[in-house]
Amino acid sequence: MIQTLRKLWRNPGGLHLAENKDISTQCPSRQIPLAAQLVIPLLQHAGEKPKVVTNVNVGAYVYKGQTLAVAQSNNSVNVHATTSGTISAIELRPIAHPSGLHDLCVVLMPDGKDAWGDSRLPAYPNYTEIDPAILRQRVKDAGVVGMGGAVFPSAVKLNVRPDKPIRTLILNGAECEPYISCDDMLMREQAAEIVAGAQVMMHMVKPQECLIGVEDNKPYAIAAMQAAVDAAQDSRIQVVAVPTLYPSGGAKQLTFILTGKEVPSGGRSSDIGVVCNNVATARAIYHAVVHGEPSLSRYVTVTGNGIAQPCNLEVPFGTPISHLAAHAGGTTPQAKRWRMGGPMMGITLHDPAVPVVKAMNCLLINDELEHTQAAMPCIRCGRCTDACPTSLLPQQLYWFARAKEFDKAKAHHLSDCIECGCCEYVCPSHIPLVSYYRFAKAEIRAERTAKVKADLARERHEFHLERLERAKREKAEKLAKHKEQAQTTTDDSKKAAIQAALDRAKAKKAEAAAQTLSEDTTA
Ligand code: SF4
Ligand code: SF4
Secondary structure, three states: OOOOOOOOOOOOOOEOOOOOOHHHOOOOOEEOOOOOOEEEEOOOOOOOOOEEOOOOOOOOEEOOOOEEEEOOOOOOOOEEOOOOEEEEEEEEEEOOOOOOOEEEEEEEEEOOOOOOOOOOOOOOOOHHHOOHHHHHHHHHHOOOEOOOOOOOEHHHHOOOOOOOOOOEEEEEEOOOOOOOOHHHHHHHHOHHHHHHHHHHHHHHHOOOEEEEEEEOOOHHHHHHHHHHHHHHOOOOEEEEEEOOOEOOOOHHHHHHHHHOOOOOOOOOHHHHOEEEEEHHHHHHHHHHHHOOOOOOEEEEEEEOOOEOOOEEEEEEOOOEHHHHHHOOOOEOOOOOEEEEOOOOOOEEEOOOOOEOOOOOOEEEEEOOOOOOOOOOOOOOOOHHHHHOOOOOOHHHHHHHHHOOOHHHHHHOOHHHOOOOOHHHHHOOOOOOHHHHHHHHHHHHHHHHHHHHHHHHHHHHHHHHHHHHHHHHHHHHHHHHHHHHHHHHHHHHHHHHHHHHHHHHHHHHHHHHHHHHHHHHHHO
């Protein structure tokens, strides 16, 4: 057991689950040959979809790292070619989504050269001399997003408000979900790059300390990270072993365990002076800033009893998951269900052509079918409440979601549910609770979107009416002004004519008088 000298806090709820991580950590991670075709989705992150750049067309040759699509807002990042080759299509393809949704992808036929051309961005090895705002822009340009699953644009997270200074930077290496071991292997093999990434982030957010939280079931990762911190001789950074308990790897949960501070409901960790990033994100930031390399690949765990040789692979984004399975020894007769992520929070994939994306930390292939046991009525046992790590009332949320009482679900903090599945796991009635929460959240989101749209339409209509009214008013004012001017002009010219007539009469009279006087004088 690994001891830590730092005081730790205990989260409510949580579960001790069968880990099943060892099966994929028996050999070092490795790279595999490029697939014959890469399918790169434009939207791989939370936020707005980037726009395809003008010189990226079907038939165009692109270099590794070349920008395929550019961010259209702050809440977006660029997308890049993950190897060199020719674009064969820009079209809708199935993506990693439980519904089998299709979305816009750039299809790339690799030429096998993996050539960068001049696609690398300028490197900042002396990044401490560079303004943090420039480095944030670099992180965005390089397409770096949170790789722990949230896929939130990292540049936004690293944009610290002056009124909310950051005290603690947390690197999340907890990796609590069963089967997943990609962060474990990354920490064992790339610890120095992760620590260097932490130092880049520290330059950007200026925290007083950086805590690297790792569950204590990863002794090799903890040792490797500690050695890297010692080598960096940076006293601000501390590796902290945290007790193994699902879901300690949730950002809010890990923040509480390490700092004792709770992220407020509906708030962000920056509200309590914390920024939390996954260890893989730290490595991507290091590559983006120090080497000018966009985010092009990640470690993925390929595991489960449906795969012959469970392992960890470093693969370019866009690689079809069938290619991963083929290079992990192929599938076994147990390969019934393909999931992105672990057994608790993963989503089922319906198409082996689905590509690896930035959010994909694990491809779990096994024979566990979804909800094989029929749901029975809730017996109000309260086990779900005991297991919930966010102190919610899962049973109550279930009733509200079922009755479509979404306002009540909102009032009971449904938005704080991290969909960890603990409640569902312990439910003796086998009720698919998380599906109910996802349904309720989707309905609330749709309601909110519809309201925003309606508000926008109303505002547009009111603005239109106001513009018509203003135009009418301005026209009337103009008309009145013209009339007044015309009136003034008429009056003035009349006066001038009268005056001229009077002057003429006066002159005539004076002339006549002068003539009479001259005749009298002559006589
Ligand atoms: S665990 Fe299941 S049966 Fe028990 S209270 Fe919760 S929802 Fe009901
Ligand atoms: S899925 Fe949501 S409600 Fe259920 S235990 Fe996790 S956080 Fe609590």
